[in-house]
Amino acid sequence: MQYVDEFRDPQRARALLQAIDRLASQIHQDRPGPLKIMEICGGHTHTIFKFGLERLLPATVELVHGPGCPVCIMPRGRMDDAIALAQQPSVILASFGDAMRVPGRRLTLLEARAQGADIRLVYSPLDALSLAQAHPDRRVVFLALGFETTAPGTALTLLQAQDQGIGNFFILSNHVLVLPALEALLSNPDLHLDGFIGPGHVSVVTGTQSYQVIPGRYGKPMVISGFEPLDILQSVWMVLKQLAEGRCQVENQYSRLVQSQGNQIAQQAMAAVFERRHSFEWRGLGAIPASGLKLQSSLAAYDAEVQFDLPGNLVADHRACACGDILRGVKKPWDCRVFGTACTPETPLGACMVSSEGACAAYYRYGRLAQITSDP
Amino acid sequence: MCLGIPGQIQAISDAAHHLAIVDINGLRRPVNISCIVDGDQALEEYVGAWVLVHVGFALNRLDPEEAAATLALLDQLDLAEGTADAIR
Numbered sequence: 001m002q003y004v005d006e007f008r009d010p011q012r013a014r015a016l017l018q019a020i021d022r023l024a025s026q027i028h029q030d031r032p033g034p035l036k037i038m039e040i041c042g043g044h045t046h047t048i049f050k051f052g053l054e055r056l057l058p059a060t061v062e063l064v065h066g067p068g069c070p071v072c073i074m075p076r077g078r079m080d081d082a083i084a085l086a087q088q089p090s091v092i093l094a095s096f097g098d099a100m101r102v103p104g105r106r107l108t109l110l111e112a113r114a115q116g117a118d119i120r121l122v123y124s125p126l127d128a129l130s131l132a133q134a135h136p137d138r139r140v141v142f143l144a145l146g147f148e149t150t151a152p153g154t155a156l157t158l159l160q161a162q163d164q165g166i167g168n169f170f171i172l173s174n175h176v177l178v179l180p181a182l183e184a185l186l187s188n189p190d191l192h193l194d195g196f197i198g199p200g201h202v203s204v205v206t207g208t209q210s211y212q213v214i215p216g217r218y219g220k221p222m223v224i225s226g227f228e229p230l231d232i233l234q235s236v237w238m239v240l241k242q243l244a245e246g247r248c249q250v251e252n253q254y255s256r257l258v259q260s261q262g263n264q265i266a267q268q269a270m271a272a273v274f275e276r277r278h279s280f281e282w283r284g285l286g287a288i289p290a291s292g293l294k295l296q297s298s299l300a301a302y303d304a305e306v307q308f309d310l311p312g313n314l315v316a317d318h319r320a321c322a323c324g325d326i327l328r329g330v331k332k333p334w335d336c337r338v339f340g341t342a343c344t345p346e347t348p349l350g351a352c353m354v355s356s357e358g359a360c361a362a363y364y365r366y367g368r369l370a371q372i373t374s375d376p
Numbered sequence: 377m378c379l380g381i382p383g384q385i386q387a388i389s390d391a392a393h394h395l396a397i398v399d400i401n402g403l404r405r406p407v408n409i410s411c412i413v414d415g416d417q418a419l420e421e422y423v424g425a426w427v428l429v430h431v432g433f434a435l436n437r438l439d440p441e442e443a444a445a446t447l448a449l450l451d452q453l454d455l456a457e458g459t460a461d462a463i464r
């Protein structure tokens with residue numbers, strides 16, 4: 001496929017791996033441990049495992065898997081709210097497939113559906129709006145989640161509902177923002193990272209400029225990256241190059257899609273619909289100030305949090321779960337004592353096992369059940 | 377849901393609602409192209425363009441020149457020494 005296959009070319013990958021190797025050994029000389037680079041997006045984590053990039057990189061470079069999976073970070077209490085909504089007889093809950101297995105305190109959406117709740121899978125928020133039009137006697141709630149990549153779609157759908165005077169369509173917003181989460185991570189003194197592979201698709205919307213604080217305030221290089229294997233390898237190489245040359249900047253590897261200003265139309269739609277929450281609870285990371293989006297009060301008629309009675313409980317993460325430390329890059333999935341035993345993709349206990357983009361799920365799925373000591 | 381995919385615009389299906397038919401890896405899907413519509417251009421001119429699709433919305437057009445430039449840059453790396461067992 002165009003824009004895919006050429007960015008998977010083995011020969012170019014080989015050249016990149018050699019360049020990485022050379023640079024890494026040059027930088028690594030006066031360091032105790034490997035160079036740690038965090039990929040923020042779950043989509044990057046997915047590519048890294050699918051193509052085995054971790055095993056191709058030299059031992060001097062370690063990839064740390066970041067918090068960028070919006071499904072994984074949905075806290076149990078928010079899932080309970082969605083389930084409570086779906087259980088109301090008048091309600092059709094429309095959800096992306098990814099959210100169906102995310103555990104609440106007692107149930108998942110999948111289990112609630114088996115018990116009779118009317119839950120429909122949708123591919124786009126526009127499908128949820130079509131459901132509302134097709135069922136004027138029901139109340140259709142769209143379980144909105146995701147980062148800046150999906151928030152514009154939710155916003156544009158809501159504006160369309162308003163335009164068409166559709167009164168039985170509601171949004172339960174769980175949209176979150178990347179930068180506040182990154183800043184929360186970076187403020188943690190435990191964190192030892194040398195640089196970041198930045199969120200390519202989020203940056204299509206936000207632009208690259210908003211990430212200047214990462215080198216500016218926290219002194220870490222960041223390379224905005226695409227999602228194919230060559231994109232990720234090139235981005236690793238660009239981070240290393242910055243380290244070798246003593247530079248610290250935001251660079252853009254994904255220039256075929258990302259511009260410095262981002263997408264103005266998407267930004268305007270988001271600004272017309274959402275405002276920041278004072279604080280939002282992330283599974284595994286806890287409350288992060290100004291990291292979540294809710295509907296503006298002028299759109300309360302569409303806001304499920306206003307129009308329905310929701311339990312709104314805060315439910316603590318599972319005791320055994322080490323997701324927080326994994327998201328901070330302090331631990332690896334095999335350091336968690338329930339990894340692969342009590343916690344598997346079929347019966348996830350924690351956030352990182354929930355979606356295929358989560359670090360624990362990726363390790364499990366691609367057979368990394370224990371630390372591989374024979375790595376080069 | 378969160379993985380964006382490139383696709384190519386095949387036709388405009390509903391101009392009023394900015395809906396296009398996009399071929400995504402062989403599947404034809406309705407996609408809203410509001411985020412890439414620039415008021416001065418007729419919608420038909422978007423047919424053939426490659427776009428990045430997230431949850432039914434096109435977030436941007438793919439720039440063929442920039443893609444070629446990225447690949448050309450990679451080709452400048454020394455290929456002669458390639459021995460590592462890379463991506464299959």
Ligand code: SF4
Nearest residue numbers: 322323336343350360
């Ligand atoms: S294995 Fe499960 S419980 Fe352990 S850290 Fe990962 S998601 Fe959490």
